[in-house]
Amino acid sequence: MNGIFAIDKPGGITSNQFMMKLQHALTSSQIFSKEIQRATAERMREYQQQTGKKASKRKLRKVSKVKMGHGGTLDPLASGVLVIGIGSGTKKLANYLSGTVKEYEAEALFGVSTTSGDVEGEILSRNSVAHLNTEDIKSVEEKFKGCLKQTPPIFAALKMNGKPLYEYAREGKPLPRAIEPRQVTIYDLKLFPDTLSKNHKYPILRPESGEVKDDIKLLNSGLLDDTLYFSKEYCESRGMESEVAQIERPLPITEQETGQIEKFGNEYRAPLLHFTAKVSSGTYIRSLISDIGKAVRSSSYMVKLTRSQQQDWSLNRRNVFKLEDFIQRDEKVWSKVLELVLEKGAEIDVVDELAKAEKEFASEKQKTEKINQVNDDHNESNLSTETLAVETHPNEANTKKRTIDEIE
Structure with a gap:
């Protein structure tokens, strides 16, 4: 399959x-x-012909598993659509690494900024939300x-002087220079009605020591x-000469807000930011969230992210598999649907096709069980008939036994 x-x-x-x-x-x-066995045998022959030696397991490692790659990394924190290429399909992944439109659903909290822009980072600032x-x-929505x-x-994962940015951050080393802004496109941005609501499950990040950690000095990233x-x-549209936003600095958190956070602890809930965004390749949703916080003179960090669509593959269109489909379902079920998707692409409703295949598999399994049961009953019936014949005609059975003994 490719x-x-x-x-x-x-x-x-x-x-x-x-x-x-x-x-x-x-x-x-x-x-x-079978495909893996064929590829392995072919590689063994090639290696034998080229070197005169037997190929080791290490030499056969690449061909002893399904060839696979993905078309665009998702943050560890994020869930959602991951495009996969198998076999010769890996050559098509380049089409997904740049120039594709992606759609995300994100949730964030106002009032805190972090080094990573998400819930896993260190606190950089605490700001007012009042x-x-x-x-x-x-x-x-219009501004961005x-x-x-x-x-x-x-x-x-962007590199600076040949080294990924996140490595500088994890090592606490200063960057050689400031990170350069890049051009991206936000095709659509829509806020959900529950934005600013405090009716959610996410507790606000709080400094462990009671003081805001000044990691910004260590990272020197501004x-x-x-x-x-x-x-x-x-x-x-506003006749502005520059795209630089003329926004005053974020408002610092007030003593009253700090008191509320300390009073309620993990029960305190900050205002929610909840939106969907359709964006170009290279857009960082964490950066968008941070920028939205700055635009309203506060700060914000991501708590949840789902890539709902990449090109024609969409959770809403139900043309996306789950890992459980390949682990919990019988191979006869998922292989039939996978082959169909590899042939016809994103037009296939994976959820419907899996349900059909599961139903057909259950039906075939039931038929097979009935046939086996009939055969078992038939065999038992024949065995009972033979036993009865022996009991009814013992002399005939003994005669047959003597005849066999004589032939042997």
């Missing part, structure tokens, strides 16, 4: 770790075993929709001072 399909990656695991789990499940199946109102929050400049977060940009379209 081609492209999509799978729903859960949160809490890296894209590569998740892909290895999927790869193990497919490699262990009987569906791919002034936030629906009108100001709603305005960000279109082409705009965005500064990537320091916990990113995370709090990154320039904020609005979209080109918004600025032009």
Whole structure:
């Protein structure tokens, strides 16, 4: 089997770790075993001809498992659509690594900024949320929709002087220079009605020592001072000469707010930011969340992220597999649907096709069980008839036994 399909990656695991789990499940199946055996035998012959030696397990490692790759990394914290290429389909993954439109659903909390832009980072600042109102929050939909400049977060795979940014961050080393903003496109941005609600499950991050950790000095990245940009379209519609947002600095957290947080502890709930965004490749949702916080003179960090769509693969269109489909279902079920998806692409409703295949498999299994039961009953009937014949005609049976003995 060769081609492209999509799978729903859960949160809490890296894209590569998740892909290895999927790869193990497919490699262990009987569906791919013949292809793997053929590829292994062919590689063994080639190596023998080229070197005159027998290929070791290490030399056969690449061909002894399903060839696989993915079309765009998801943050470990994030869940959702991960495009997978298998076999020759891996050559098509380049089409998904740049130039594709992606859609995300994100949840964040106002009032805190972190080094990573999400719940797993260290606190950089604590800001007021008392002034936030629906009108100001709603305005960000227009301010960030279109082409705009965005500064990537320091916990990113982008390289500076040949070294990924996140390695500087994890080592606590200063960056050689400030992170350059990049051009991205926000095709659509819509806030959910529950934005600013405090009726949610997420406790606010609190400093462990009671003091805000000043990691910004260690990282020397200017995370709090990154320039904020609005979209080109918004600025032009307002006759603004520059895309640099003229926003005053975020308001510091008040003593009253600090007192409320200390009083309620983990029961305290900060205002929620909840939105969907359709964006270009290279857009960082964590940076978008941080920028939205700055735009309303506060701060914000991500607590949940789901990639709901990448190109034509969408959770809403139900053309995305789950890992459980390959682990918990019989191979005869998922292989039939996978083959269909690899042939026809994103037009296949995976959920419906799996349900049909499961029903057909159950029906075939039931028929097989009935046939086996009939055969068992028939065999038992024949055995009973033979036993009865022996008991009814013992002399005839003894005669047959003597005849056999004489022949032998």
